[in-house]
Amino acid sequence: AQKxxxxxxxxxxxxxxxxxxxCVYETRDTTYYxxxxxxxxxxxxxxxxxxxxxxxxxxxxxxxxxxxxxSTSSFNFxxxxxxxxxxxxxxxxLSEPFRDDxxxxxxxxxxxxxx
Amino acid sequence: NAGVTQTPKFQVLKTGQSMTLQCAQDMNHxxxxxxxxxxxxxxxLIHYSVGAGITDQGEVxxxxxxxxxxxxxxxxxxxxxxxxxxxxxxxxxxxxxxxxGNEKLFFGSGTQLSVL
Numbered sequence: 001a002q003k004x005x006x007x008x009x010x011x012x013x014x015x016x017x018x019x020x021x022x023c024v025y026e027t028r029d030t031t032y033y034x035x036x037x038x039x040x041x042x043x044x045x046x047x048x049x050x051x052x053x054x055x056x057x058x059x060x061x062x063x064x065x066x067x068x069x070x071s072t073s074s075f076n077f078x079x080x081x082x083x084x085x086x087x088x089x090x091x092x093x094l095s096e097p098f099r100d101d102x103x104x105x106x107x108x109x110x111x112x113x114x115x
Numbered sequence: 116n117a118g119v120t121q122t123p124k125f126q127v128l129k130t131g132q133s134m135t136l137q138c139a140q141d142m143n144h145x146x147x148x149x150x151x152x153x154x155x156x157x158x159x160l161i162h163y164s165v166g167a168g169i170t171d172q173g174e175v176x177x178x179x180x181x182x183x184x185x186x187x188x189x190x191x192x193x194x195x196x197x198x199x200x201x202x203x204x205x206x207x208x209x210x211x212x213x214x215x216g217n218e219k220l221f222f223g224s225g226t227q228l229s230v231l
Contacts, residue, residue, distance in 0.1 A: 006157075009155070035219065035220075037220075043203075043224070043225055044222065044224055044225075045158075045205065045207075045220075045222040047219040047220065047221075050218075050219055091157060091158060093158075100171075101146065101163060101165050101171070102160055102163065102173060102174075103148070103160065103220065104160065104174070105150070105157050105158040105159070105160075106157055107155065107156060107157035108157045108158075
């Protein structure tokens with residue numbers, strides 16, 4: 001069965017530091033999708049990125065970047081020059097669309113950006 | 116743009132009571148799902164649906180029922196509430212799960228449920 005591990009339960013960094021959130025996944029399929037979502041203190045869940053298993057290009061969006069490495073089954077998320085507004089819980093998720101229709105989430109990493 | 120609407124936002128139940136959490140979306144999304152969020156446990160999938168008339172179990176389905184009679188609505192029923200069902204519940208939808216891929220999920224704002 002698919003599985004997502006976010007080993008970092010909680011991280012604190014000082015503002016302007018770079019921080020990387022780890023995501024390791026397990027799947028038996030060759031076709032799968034990976035996602036990151038953000039949950040700020042207000043509680044809503046916000047989509048950040050979707051990546052399919054055939055696209056190993058790293059992606060950058062402003063201060064956010066994602067490093068997808070199939071060799072290590074990882075899809076890590078880096079925030080550069082962190083800001084207080086980045087404080088949130090971040091979730092990694094995995095789907096195996098040709099096996100079932102479940103989207104499974106990791107336990108999340110709570111990120112504190114200290115001013 | 117309403118998106119995904121969940122009601123109620125807060126609910127307190129006594130053990131053994133039943134209730135229905137409502138979820139509606141106005142985006143004509145085929146896929147809908149329910150998650151529960153507990154401290155340290157992340158988001159766990161309860162039930163999901165790929166279209167009207169079709170539902171399936173997720174990771175933690177026990178104690179919950181769902182039905183999908185229309186594309187827009189996907190209610191979650193607690194038949195006999197237990198303290199272990201105290202949680203924050205999120206409904207989510209996406210355009211399609213059947214195109215060979217998975218689209219991003221749009222989430223509702225959540226329902227905070229306490230069972231005493």
